[in-house]
Amino acid sequence: MKVSAIELDSARKVYGHGASAMVALSDVDLSIGPGRFVSLIGPSGCGKSTLLRLVAGLETADGGSVRVHGVTPDQACAAKLIGFVPQTPALLPWRSVLGNVTLPQRINTAAARRRERIGDLGERGAGKAPPDMLELLRRAGLGEVVHRLPAQLSGGMQQRTAIVRAFGLQPDVMLMDEPFSALDEFTRETLQDQLLDLWDELKTTVLFITHSVQEAVRLSDTVVVMAPRPGRIVDVIDIDLPRPRNQRLFEQSSFHEYEDLIRDRLHRAWRSADAA
Template identity: 80%
Template structure:
């Protein structure tokens, strides 16, 4: 069973001549445990697609299933975790309080998982993760009692990622979580995210504008184009894991970068021609 499956998904904003087609006939199937990135220019519907999978917006047509249930059912059972561009931490709670809060207010999530038929297998055997251990793994061991305002942007984003992993979601949706960070911090957080993902085997759908980031992180890169927002190519990244900093020196890494850039340029040319 796919972890995420979209079939003929469409989304339009507005009406009449001014209507904007954000997504048109989008189909995508993601197997459990895969790391999949969406890449494309602004306006191609990446974030809209992510929000539809998260149940934050409804598609105008087509079907969306998360482990064969609707996004709304998946969210109710906490099968979906969401990391937005900004960390959205509660300013009055320290780091430890922020990352443990979802566990405290979603105590019935395991029973809801059990009620979703085949998803009983996904919830079975899962124990509450050790949030202190996750914070230490993310380099936040010395910051657990600090308030968000006392943290750097990178530390805040790390806390948001740990918080999302805290409920052990089957699907983790990430909307350009590193876009506001400097290059060094961005690469450090990529390392930590990949370590957590490799350990917890969560399915990840990741939005990015960075070709290098997409190649480094992903099993598959989904190339999108605008006007209307659509998928134009799927590129499987056949590079060994773990993917450390030495990956940037490998010829195959740069060949994948060139391939994705070529697909993006081709999509732009076809859009302009239309």
């Protein structure tokens, strides 16, 4: 039996106690196969970041279970299975672009041994060669700026550096919390292209949070719609559109039909939030 890359079983997260207890996630079931690109979308406060943080091992579930390739998030983190890209890129200001993206590789020795003990990673298990970071930077359009400091880069370039750094460790699971939401539309579309290229080449499983319906449909194999109070999954929609998904996609009626469908489900999620 194939083990899911990410598996949540009746996962529950409650913040606070007694009368002020707040159910951030209620009975969340989600199973994501290896190599899939899955987006989470839903009104603010519906638990998207909480779900991501449970998978990343930054929070622990109060009920149910969370597994990454069959092991706990803590074990998966120790084996460097997980990459995390937050909303704002946390680059070291005194290191160059190249210095920032190569640092994690240099401090990544014990992880290979831990990976060997985790089954079902197949050829992605032990002993994979580290990627050529200069080449990854070039492909992300950063070839000219590898020696610059973060402060000398635009916001889009900083975010690209953070994404290359995260992919550089070749994590099996990449968790991204609204990584493009602070960027203008043009930069955002360019970064979407580059993310899809990296994902396609490195065969990473991606769990991606966005506020943009268009972005969710363009990028994803599956879009998961969430609703708040309590935070929960209300819809799981497979996006059956061919890849590669380039700019021509926006001219196709099937693309817009998916957008309409997800907008409709989101409106329902908002109405249920208002009614609560």
